Amino acid sequence: MTNPASLHSERRQLIWKRVHQELIKHAKPDSRSHYDFLTFTPDFRESSYAIARLAQLPCYESATTILVTPDNSLEQLRLRALKDGKKVLVGTYRLRRGFVMLSPQRISEHHLEMASLLDGMERPGIGRLLTLAQMKDEGIHVDLCVIGGLAFNTQGVTVWEGHGLFEVQWALLHDMKVVAGQTPVVAVAHQCQVVDESDYGLERIRAEKPGEVQCDFVVTPEKTIEVQGAVKPTTGVKFDTLDPQALDNIPPLQELKGIRTMEQIMKEGGFGADKNEGEKTPTAEEQLGVSMVEKIMKGFKV
Structure with missing residues (x-):
């Protein structure tokens, strides 16, 4: 008898294999990792249009503090958010150094672009490393989460995550009450990264894994997909x-x-x-x- 979990994994792998073939045509190489998408989530051509769409969402306009995953595809968003006067919380690579808080009130205007870069945000006078305890003590509350990723379906489920560890970040911050169950989550992706399983003759992938976070919106350069009733974990780290x-x-x-x-x-x-x-x-x-x-x-x- 075939294991359902194994079939679930095979569907995800098949979709990612096909997305990869298209993404390689649109992705921008990383200066160190080239096109090795297992080590980074790439930026892509026309990502600025996706960022502009995201900035029109009411949940972005009203947000004071935004959690942004450390993906190349979100570099322009980090800069846009800082210029819009929003605080930006970023998990370091694989969370090895925890979280960095970028506060535009503490960063000089000519350093905002440096702050948006993964290699620049931890420089002196730019970002501030924060522990979970400090976030709790300072009453930090994230109003919006924005994530990158390698493949999503049209229902906002992450089919292939990459290295961002967003689910771990969500669990940690939910545990400390920095994010709430109703905090909106937006995915930014190229249109080739957003799939409808029926196009491949596959059953739809649902947010059923323990700790899995379903996105409320998926934004591409061409359109904004709103997901109704997105599923999010109600517990923290187990x-x-x-x-x-x-x-x-x-x-x-x-x-x-x-x-x-x-x-x-x-x-x-x-x-x-x-x-x-x-x-x-x-x-x-x-x-x-x-x-x-x-x-x-x-x-x-x-």
Whole structure:
């Protein structure tokens, strides 16, 4: 009997293979990764038209703070948003250095273009690295998420994500109440990256994977697709099902693990101590949580 999950994966792979054949004709090469779409999400010809369409959406116009994934295709959006006076939150590559906040009020006008570049936003005087705890303490709230990607369907489901780790970013920020379940999500893509499965004789791919985020809009240079009833996760990170390698390689996940451990310790009134027995030595798991918080906070000092 064929595994449904295997068939689901095969459909995604088939679609991506066909999209790749077209995307290579329209994509702009990366200065270091050339056309290796497994390491970056490319910008594409006429992406400025897609950005202009996005900027007309009411959810963009009303947004104060926007989460923008670190994709080449969104470089012009980051610059446009900063010029429009909006704060831009960007996850670093593979989230290895967490998140960077770009505040146009703190960046001189002649440095805005530098701030929009992945290689420029972390330079002194440009962006500010933020921990999850700092976001919570400062009351940061994301009003809109904009993502790049390699392939989407017409229902706003990411068929092939690339390296952006948006679902991880959503789970982290939802856990810290930086994004809410109703926060709009917009995908920006070339028209060849947006597919209707029926054109390939395939069953529609739905947002059914754990933690999968369905987009409210898909914007291309030619049109804006609005999705009704987009599905978004209502829970944060589930560490019991998390790939151990992800925890090892993504500092914000380590920070969240530490925060949760500390919250549990505080809830229990000390390191699991019995009020009649006095304070006890922390357990190995509790000490791991404390160490994670200390390590993350030390690494993010500004």
